[in-house]
Amino acid sequence: MNQDGTDRSRRRFLTGAVTVVGGAGVVATAVPFLSYWQPSARAQAAGAPVEVDISKLEPGQRISLEWRGKPIWVFRRSEDMLAKLPELNDRLRDPESSVESQQPPYAQNETRSIRPEVGVLNPICTHLGCIPLYRPEVGSVDADWPGGLFCPCHGSKFDMAGRVFQGVPAPTNLEVPPYWYPEENRIVVGEHQDGGAA
Incomplete structure (x- = not known):
């Protein structure tokens, strides 16, 4: 036993x-x-869509990511930032974003975005390819600064929608990549909502 x-x-x-x-x-x-x-990582850099969680993104904050070897910024605009956008139209080179290649059709609006409070931009200056500084605070560049992106290389200025100011070297607005929302707080950068690649 x-x-x-x-x-x-x-x-x-x-x-x-x-x-x-x-x-x-x-x-x-x-x-x-x-x-x-x-x-x-190589495939994502080559063009595979990139997904980002924006649930903790507060007004004025941004998230940096990479798609196709380029930087992409996702940022949240406050109510004050959104209220200032129409006030800047007479100071901008292309306030209506009329150059179609700079954004998908669903972002050809005043905020250049699907949801007004969330911006998605490729922050490469359209002058010579420098990366602008993210300066959303009013007065953070000079006394007249309304908040936006400032390129330190040659002084180009963009508003909080990536629209270029008049009288600066950059000829066009910053590019808005294709993107969509699969969920309330998630963004997929690099494809359109129908699944079509950029």
């Missing part, structure tokens, strides 16, 4: 050990297999 009890204990131990080792083996095999289906 003692030997029979020992054999059962040993059998249970061996069965448990084989189950644990087998389970670990299945997980070790499954993880690389499943990760194979996720786009690599």
Whole structure:
């Protein structure tokens, strides 16, 4: 009876050990297999859509990400920032965003966005390709500064919708990449809502 009890204990131990080792083996095999289906960093940089969570984005804050090797900024505008946009129209080179290649049709509006409070821009200056400084605070560049993006290379200025001011070297507004909202607080940059790639 003692030997029979020992054999059962040993059998249970061996069965448990084989189950644990087998389970670990299945997980070790499954993880690389499943990760194979996720786009690599190289594929994302080459153009795969990038998803970003904006649930914690407060007014005035921005999130930086990369798509197709370019920087993309996602930022939240306050009510005051939105109220200032129409007041700037007479100081802007293209307030209506009439150059179609600068934004998708759904962003050809005053805020250049799907939702007025959330902006999505490629912040590469359209003059010589510098990255502007994000300066949403009124007066943070000079006494007349309404808030927006300021390019330190040659002084180009853009409002909080990425629209270029008159009298600066940049010829056109900043580019708005294709994007959409799969959920309330998630943005997919790099494709349109119908799944069409940019």
